[in-house]
Amino acid sequence: MKRATLDALLAAAADKRAVCRVVDLESGDERIVDEAPALESDRATLEEADGRRAFFQPFNPPLRMLIIGAVHVAQALTVMAKELGYAVTVIDPRSAFLRAERFADVDRTDDWPDEAMTRLAPDRRTAVVLLSHDPKIDDPALEVALKSDAFYIGALGSKRTHASRRERFEARGFDAATIDRIHGPIGLDIGAKSPAEIATSIVAEITAELRRPR
Amino acid sequence: MSTELLETARAWHDAGHAVAIATVVRTWGSSPRPAGSMLIVRDDLLFVGSVSGGCVEGRVVDEAAQVMEAKAPRTLTFGVSDEEAWDVGLACGGTIEVFVEALT
Numbered sequence: 061m062k063r064a065t066l067d068a069l070l071a072a073a074a075d076k077r078a079v080c081r082v083v084d085l086e087s088g089d090e091r092i093v094d095e096a097p098a099l100e101s102d103r104a105t106l107e108e109a110d111g112r113r114a115f116f117q118p119f120n121p122p123l124r125m126l127i128i129g130a131v132h133v134a135q136a137l138t139v140m141a142k143e144l145g146y147a148v149t150v151i152d153p154r155s156a157f158l159r160a161e162r163f164a165d166v167d168r169t170d171d172w173p174d175e176a177m178t179r180l181a182p183d184r185r186t187a188v189v190l191l192s193h194d195p196k197i198d199d200p201a202l203e204v205a206l207k208s209d210a211f212y213i214g215a216l217g218s219k220r221t222h223a224s225r226r227e228r229f230e231a232r233g234f235d236a237a238t239i240d241r242i243h244g245p246i247g248l249d250i251g252a253k254s255p256a257e258i259a260t261s262i263v264a265e266i267t268a269e270l271r272r273p274r
Numbered sequence: 275m276s277t278e279l280l281e282t283a284r285a286w287h288d289a290g291h292a293v294a295i296a297t298v299v300r301t302w303g304s305s306p307r308p309a310g311s312m313l314i315v316r317d318d319l320l321f322v323g324s325v326s327g328g329c330v331e332g333r334v335v336d337e338a339a340q341v342m343e344a345k346a347p348r349t350l351t352f353g354v355s356d357e358e359a360w361d362v363g364l365a366c367g368g369t370i371e372v373f374v375e376a377l378t
Contacts, residue, residue, distance in 0.1 A: 061295055061375055061376075061377050061378070062377075062378055063287065063377060063378065066280055066283060066284055066287075066377060067284070069277060069280055070277055070280055070281060070284060073277040073280075083373070083375075085299065085347070085349055085373055087347075088346070088347040088375055103308070103309070103310070104297075104298075104299070104308070104309035104310030105309070106299050106300045106309070115297070115299045115373065117297065117310050118310070119277060122276070145276050145278075
């Protein structure tokens with residue numbers, strides 16, 4: 061790899077631009093392209109043509125995790141999500157919850173959840189995690205999430221809490237299939253109790269949604 | 275792919291080290307790391323990242339040291355290990371192809 065290629069890949073990452081490196085495996089000749097099927101699938105691929113082999117290595121911007129509710133579980137979850145490579149944003153209009161001392165090294169916003177979510181525009185590489193337990197905060201964010209392509213949407217709360225959440229969204233005109241996208245109660249059922257355990261069940265569920273073949 | 279490992283490559287290169295990059299370019303059957311996985315090797319044989327579950331990294335680091343000298347890239351293939359022959363290979367039963375190149 062040429063140093064100029066390395067610098068270009070890192071510059072694209074800093075600008076959150078998706079780029080694909082294409083390298084000829086015999087000569088080592090390389091180039092960078094903005095569009096390739098490997099970027100769409102986020103899988104490196106080897107292509108053979110005329111006896112030459114070209115390796116396509118995608119570098120997509122990091123997956124994102126948008127966490128609504130700067131609560132205790134969110135503190136554990138941000139640490140794990142960063143380790144898994146997610147770019148994390150915590151959304152909570154309550155500034156007492158969102159203090160920098162509680163959430164070091166992650167993006168934070170105290171905008172109203174619907175405004176923050178609209179601005180952050182979840183896409184198919186985004187997971188949305190609702191943790192505030194307060195419909196005033198969670199629901200406006202959830203509404204934006206359900207209209208987006210987010211690959212994962214999860215909401216904290218008991219079965220009963222989730223049943224009333226479903227009723228609220230039915231009343232707002234969302235159909236059952238759309239509401240079914242919400243993972244509620246959130247997380248894999250591993251009997252989690254502590255905030256760190258609940259965060260573990262959430263990152264496991266998100267990983268399953270991301271990686272399991274469908 | 276994450277660019278974290280490439281940042282390490284840049285930092286080592288900036289510090290005046292020779293650096294090689296090994297990348298999984300193809301896998302067959304059960305393999306521990308997918309295509310695109312990288313191992314970054316420094317001239318004092320310090321390495322970060324992985325191309326397998328730890329089965330073949332030692333061999334790849336040796337090859338990387340040679341590639342740093344020769345500059346020409348090479349492609350290595352690793353299959354199932356032959357334990358009796360003390361051969362380097364993968365315990366999982368898969369096969370991987372690894373592209374090793376110098377950072378120039």
